[in-house]
Amino acid sequence: MSDSFAPDLLADQHIVVTGGGTGLGRAMALRFADLGAAVTINGRRPDPLAETVRDIEAAGGAAEGIQCNVRDYEAVQAFFEEAEDRQGPVTRLVNNAAANFLAPTEDISPNGFDAIVQTNLYGSFYCTQACGQRWLERDAEGVVLSIATTYAETGSAYVVPSAMSKAGIVAMTRSLAAEWGSEGIRLNAVAPGPFPTEGAWDRLVPDDDLEQKMRERVPVRRFGEPEELATLASFLLSDLSAFMNGEVVTFDGGEALAAGGQFNTFTRMPRRQVKALMEQMRPE
Numbered sequence: 001m002s003d004s005f006a007p008d009l010l011a012d013q014h015i016v017v018t019g020g021g022t023g024l025g026r027a028m029a030l031r032f033a034d035l036g037a038a039v040t041i042n043g044r045r046p047d048p049l050a051e052t053v054r055d056i057e058a059a060g061g062a063a064e065g066i067q068c069n070v071r072d073y074e075a076v077q078a079f080f081e082e083a084e085d086r087q088g089p090v091t092r093l094v095n096n097a098a099a100n101f102l103a104p105t106e107d108i109s110p111n112g113f114d115a116i117v118q119t120n121l122y123g124s125f126y127c128t129q130a131c132g133q134r135w136l137e138r139d140a141e142g143v144v145l146s147i148a149t150t151y152a153e154t155g156s157a158y159v160v161p162s163a164m165s166k167a168g169i170v171a172m173t174r175s176l177a178a179e180w181g182s183e184g185i186r187l188n189a190v191a192p193g194p195f196p197t198e199g200a201w202d203r204l205v206p207d208d209d210l211e212q213k214m215r216e217r218v219p220v221r222r223f224g225e226p227e228e229l230a231t232l233a234s235f236l237l238s239d240l241s242a243f244m245n246g247e248v249v250t251f252d253g254g255e256a257l258a259a260g261g262q263f264n265t266f267t268r269m270p271r272r273q274v275k276a277l278m279e280q281m282r283p284e
């Protein structure tokens, strides 16, 4: 996808993307590197990290991949040490790593709840705190962008640990925007609608029929493309958005709003049919 950002929009930045080996994290890492940033990605599996680093380097960018489980506080500390040893001070963080599955809430085990909440909520806090500590100590500015979801606001059936932890990420974003704003540290979040990644689709989309129904929920009648999210994230990490702090940007083709309006269901019928129905109901 082409965009009209200056080619050096993110030059001089060292950007950490958690979970940057796959899906949306990978798309963001590729774009940030293309815009001049040095990128460090993490995740638990070495292969996706190596592949993404290889692709960034092949395109002329600078990237490092470091294995790390963001649920583990000590591992996160060691990750940031290693990232800075390799590519200098980290200046931007994207909290993207996440876990999710569809499950009836009454059936979720303590371990299942932990797997999701510790990755999403604890992992985002550990990484954000590690960056904040460094930036405050150095009197350096910094930006944190967290990937939330639209159901952090509304809640959603069958993904309760994810909804709880993403709501916590939004609360962290808003709280620290106030606490650290005066120190030159900004925090924002993006709430994406559906973006077909292997990680999300394998776990959240049971079959083609449901996929089609999910697509029809989106007013623009399509899913998002990871490159579109990468464009928005580049803007949010750059100085172009310097006055934006504590914001949650919904990026979903209008899906969340459309789900809320009680008569929006009519938009799934042919417009001509809707008009005919409404015409019948007009008083003589």
Ligand SMILES: CCCCCCCCC/C=C/C(=O)SCCNC(=O)CCNC(=O)[C@H](O)C(C)(C)COP(=O)(O)OP(=O)(O)OC[C@H]1O[C@@H](n2cnc3c(N)ncnc32)[C@H](O)[C@@H]1OP(=O)(O)O
Residues within 6 Å of the ligand: 098, 099, 100, 101, 102, 103, 107, 108, 109, 110, 111, 112, 113, 115, 116, 149, 162, 193, 194, 195, 199, 200, 203, 204, 205, 210, 211, 214, 215
């Ligand atoms: C168009 C529409 C889309 C539209 C999309 C709309 C918006 C979606 C918004 C958000 C999207 C995303 O976050 S998408 C991100 C998706 N990506 C990921 O989830 C990547 C990371 N995920 C993972 O690593 C795994 O899937 C996960 C299970 C979470 C963790 O794996 P681990 O190896 O760490 O742990 P495991 O040992 O396998 O499992 C830990 C416990 O969880 C339980 N567990 C595992 N899977 C389970 C399941 N399906 N149901 C119940 N319980 C489960 C196990 O039984 C264990 O409990 P015990 O048996 O008690 O031990």
Ligand SMILES: NC(=O)C1=CN([C@@H]2O[C@H](COP(=O)(O)OP(=O)(O)OC[C@H]3O[C@@H](n4cnc5c(N)ncnc54)[C@H](OP(=O)(O)O)[C@@H]3O)[C@@H](O)[C@H]2O)C=CC1
Residues within 6 Å of the ligand: 018, 019, 020, 021, 022, 023, 024, 025, 042, 043, 044, 045, 046, 048, 068, 069, 070, 071, 095, 096, 097, 098, 099, 119, 123, 147, 148, 149, 150, 191, 192, 193, 194, 195, 196, 197, 198, 199, 200
């Ligand atoms: N796709 C979508 O429709 C939507 C996605 N989102 C959000 O976008 C983000 C990216 O999701 P998406 O790209 O779709 O899915 P992916 O499954 O591709 O991305 C999740 C990434 O997080 C990494 N990860 C998971 N657990 C850990 C851990 N404990 N430590 C370190 N890394 C971890 C995974 O790597 P590994 O398994 O190797 O550790 C993987 O690279 C997530 O925050 C998700 O909640 C939000 C709304 C919609």
